[in-house]
Amino acid sequence: MNETRLISTPIVYPETDGQPMTESDATRDYLIYCIEVLRLFFHSRRQVYVSGNLSIYYQEGNPKAVLSPDVFVIFGVSPHQRRSYKAWQEGGRLPSFVMEITSLTTRKQDEVEKPQLYARLGVQEYFQYDPTADYLRPQLKGYELIEGTYQPLPLEANADAIPFIHSSVLGLDLRLQTPPQPSGSLPRPQELRFYDPQTGLTLLSREEVEQVREQAEQERNLARQERDLARQERDLAEQRAEQLAARLRELGIDPDQI
DSSP states (O other): OOOOOOOOOOOOOOOOOOSSOOOOHHHHHHHHHHHHHHHTTTTTTTEEEEEEEEEEEOOOTTTSEEEESSSEEEOOOOOOOOSSSEETTTTOOSSEEEEEEEGGGGGHHIIHHHHHHHHHHTTTTEEETTTTTTOOOOSEEEEETTTTEEEEEEOOTTTTTTTTEHHHHHTEEEEEEOOOOOTTTTTOOOOOEEEEEEEEOOOOOHHHHHHHHHHHHHHHHHHHHHHHHHHHHHHHHHHHHHHHHHHHHHHHHHGGGG
């Protein structure tokens, strides 16, 4: 009797799309900034996963059911590192916040295709930031999912006229800050910064934190040097005063009577 055995082929979920990753300097820098500062911000919370440019598979058995946002935040899962993210292995949890660092070359995907997919998957907030001001006006836009459709979040301005959009999902403001403009130069694009309205602090990347630490250390060293110099000058003045008093006594003059 012949037996027919069915051999099932394991389903492969690629960790990359097989295409070389080519990013502009601005896109890469802001992608790194966003991921770094959000990881630092949520560091004390054990069940928040922040990443970007990672394959997220949302349908078991279908490797084509995949998305790869530039930046995303998933709540309720461990922050440990992954080579890819499979939703069915993570309790079905998908991103609550997504940001795309957009440009003219990705405009169609970021404006049409991706938001349709993100809305269908229930991503609560979708943001776009155009670091080189290629086409997006203003450079930052945010959307909130309401009854299955993305509705624009308001772009507000604080007391210093700095425009921002508040993310309820993150509990943070996403600000557009105007960099210093050298005299006679063309206006530079506005810079994206995350701001914590609870502490009143702008979130800094690891590099920026290190720069602040180095500057603080330099200031401490300068203050220490100034204190040492003042003490040396004081000691020198006291020595001179003592030498003068001794010389006066040698001459038979009481320095206290002068």
